Amino acid sequence: MTVLPDDGLELAGEFPDVPHEQWQRLVADVLRKTGKDVEGDAAEDALSTALEDGLRTRPLYTARDTAPAPGLPGFAPYTRGSRAEGNTNGGWDVRQCHTVPDKDAVLTDLENGVTSLWLSGIPVADLAATLDGVYLDLAPVILDAGAETAPAARELLHLYDARGVAKNAVRGNLGADPLAHEARTGASADIPAASLARLCAEEYPGLRALTVDALPYHEAGGSAAQELGTSLATAVAYLRDLTEAGLSAEQAAAQLEFRYAATADQFLTMAKLRAARRLWSRVTEVCGASGAGGQVQHAVTSSVMMTRRDPWVNMLRTTVAALAAGTAGADAVTVLPFDHALGLPDAFSRRIARNTSTVLIEESYLARVVDPAGGSWYVERLTDELAHAAWEFFQGIERDGGMATALRSGRLADDLAATWEARSKRLAHRREPVTGVSEFPHLTEKPVTRTPAPAPLSGGLPRVRRDEAFEALRARSDAHLAETGSRPRVYLAALGPASAHSARLVFAAGLFEAGGIEVVSEGSFQESGTTEACLCSSDAVYGEKAASTAEALRSEGAAHVSLAGRGEYPGIDSYVFAGCDAVGVLSAALDRLGVS
Template sequence: MTVLPDDGLSLAAEFPAATHAQWQRLVAGVLSRSGKDVPETEAEDALSTQLEDGVRARPLYTGADGVPDPGLPGFTPFVRSGRAEGNTAGGWDVRQRHRTADPEAVLTDLENGVTSLWLTVGADGIPVDALGRVLEGVYLDLAPVVLDAGAGTTAAAEELFALYGRRGVAADAVRGNLGADPLGTEARTGTPYDPEGFPGAVALARRCAGTYPGLRALTVDALPYHEAGGSAAQELGASLATGVAYLRALTDGGLTVEQALGQLEFRYAATADQFLTIAKLRAARRLWARVAEASGAAAAGAQLQHAVTSPVMMTARDPWVNMLRTTVATLAAGVGGAESVTVHPFDHALGLPDAFARRIARNTSTILIEESHLSRVIDPAGGSWYVETLTDELAHAAWEFFQEIEREGGQGTALRSGWIEQRLGATWAERSKALAKRREPVTGVSEFPHLAEKPVVREPAPAEPSGGLPRVRRDEAFEALRARSDAHLAATGARPRVYLAALGPAAAHTARLTFAANLFQAGGIEPVTEGSFEESGATEVCLCSSDAVYEERAAEEAAAFRAAGAGHVVLAGRPAAYPDADSYVFAGCDAVAVLSATLDRMGVS
């Protein structure tokens, strides 16, 4: 054994080991000094954050939390990776989506880092008969193709098969996925897709299993449930129920369990909540391994995952911030072990991406793989007590939701009865409250908006499938307010304005003045701080100062502004003994309701 020389860096070796109880005592002391007296045993609860699905993020995790053994990469329960080597053999598959027949964009992507193609095919995408033109110049034995054709999957698959034949591509060299997803199509469109079975999908699966060993036939797309406002556990639970329905159909159609498992690829959303995304992908593999084990094919239960940066988190305002969101989401997808990752361009919410947006999207993965070396470690988050605990808790919550769906009669029945939509809607309603109160901030929209920002204009994108589950975005409530302001600007030449009255010295008013300016701009209302109220062009005033100054001057200032013509006086601070204010704005108020009411009073339609 090598004995290291004493270099004087003994780190914490000379200090006594700290105990959990000591830490709790210190935390309780800090909380007490901040005015929150809690028992030492409840100190952690006071600092915990309530997440969705009944999960709480605690401030401290230790080895005593007792989570299940995640196993080894590539072995059941596949928590750490579906493959023994993880993504270390060159990184994950960089898969970009194309919704229009643009051969030049396809080739540009493939020549600059993209390794597979995700093609939206059909009436609102690439015409089936244009597949050959779109893939002109593409080496189909090197670049896997994934189809997304909804109810037209069979026709699109036949065209792709014909293309492979014309190009002379060997059957064992074909890679990708035909994208058959009957229940996902039903979730998107609301049209029942052969409730008695999925003969088209089963036929394609049999063909792939018999002739194209590297090609899968079915996709279990969980994005419809995520985009309808579902939580991480609901997204996972719905994907499990869908996958189980497909397993039943495939085995009934003559495939073995192992063959059926090999025909499925799962698609999940990756969000800017990096730890939740990492835990979700790890939990998904564990849960699917449990399904495979119950089906008698534990060794074949490695889930193939395709992660897509969340459309829900993308914003139309200040879209440049989306680059940061997708970077964090891509990092999480890679760390979480997804085999393929699609990065939505930063202008996704505005229409079709331009060449610059596509370039940034594909380079996001390239930087993380090549420059940050993110793929050189298998399961980088493994061993983190926080991640392991979050993975376990999320897996239990998702399994519970999956069991509820099964009790409703399975995914198809739960979709057609409206049960799925109701559950997802309830989750989104709760989250919308947090968004409205800015407890879940949206940078550039509900926090730090830029009213003078020059709009980013893009060519309209083909319509997404509709008629089924709704599609939501985090920015939608504030976007509606900003749209009202934009219309007012176009009609009158000016935005609605509010005068911010700074009372007392800067130390007294700066914090609340900044808060109020940020809040009103989130609704498209321009704050005016210079000059007099009469010169501002505003019809309302917001008093900004400290509680001490309010006690001395609030009543007098409110009366003076009303005399000067102010129709409404707002006070920046919590409702207190200031009856002369007409309303209040404060941290945690319902900003959407406040701003909507303000625009109503200003006559902004």
């Protein structure tokens, strides 16, 4: 290591220290101009953002925001990564998912940057044909066969043997995950996880037998802490089963690979994966399995965040999610194609998905630095707070009898449903905007169609999407268009000069279009062909013209007159404003317009 000479210069040494209290006073001065008379910590709290799990992100993080030392990459508690070199040795494993037998798609992926295969729901009889031409000693295979795990595992191992792959060269995962299968289907299955684990431990040193899949809980609406807590509870249940079957604690821990969702919330995703490694390190320490090393992670871009409308935006969402997962130290990253919510991906969407990781690794150089977020006061504090919230949720599951009991009693389903209900309200009020759906919708967009994908497993926990409430509204509008030849409409009455009405006109247009309601702002109300009108202007103009304009509109046939803004004005039936229940407002408007 090179030691630089002391030249007497100190970074920022000529600048005086600025006390945190001084910054808070400046914040308070600005907030006072907006009508908020707060000081000190209250001023800082006014700019904080509430997250799920009782967490809050503050506007400023400094050295006073302490967190436990994260350690070094490759060493316990593995917060900074399970490997000392992180992903600097060629980047993360680019793992793509295939849900139907398609040899050509598999080979195209492998020839163009994909480094491992995730086979989800491929029939056992089609495994050999799907993997025809694949160099099995070079491309790890991860199975996800649910109730067919045992026969799928036997078939895959037979393929390795038939193709002359040495047992010590086999890499991948047999995908045994009985609790995730039960979470998906509501029914238990005979998945011999312990015997598969014993086989791998004795004969296939590079092959793991079990997956701890947290996606069912994320996709049921769970929060980051709930996703982590359920993964820990699942892993602990598997450790108990494997050690009872004769494996040592270290052998059992070494058979597990964890699967998490990566979302477009970049920093929360980074904190989640870092916290997951720290929490698992604590579990293995307590169980006497520290020698198994750090948690092996497979991150998958979230299906909950994927939209069916304006699906091209999904490319941006998955890029941010993959960036977060890769820089957080995930061992493998799966980028779902942008058309994932619409059906089977085509060649173009698969290409974009695999190239997302390639660009991040090869062109953006994100794999050249180990844990680039390490040392960030914000990320370290968020990691610590999330770890504590997840540990508390995990302990609650354990107190109630463990993961299987939590699933079968309905306790876990209730917890996830409560979390999703609260989030659904934020989505409905557009406090959590969804670009292309609840914000900046594109009514004349040409629909993207795809071949239907195989039906996912069902019968257990629900699968939710952020776009579902607005998608239902848009579907009603589409059906109306198909039946009548036109969409439901609302007339926007702009009052006063452009400087007075422009902002609220744009707001109202975006709101109504999010529900599939076409806006008309040119010509007269009678020419608009609707019975619905909305006034758009400033508060000052409303005071002068709202009542008389509403009366005039009614005389022309308006059955319902709304106003963009707040207040109490004669003749106004309802108000639309930032933070209103957009789903409720739009659903009621469609009802009034006769849209079934």
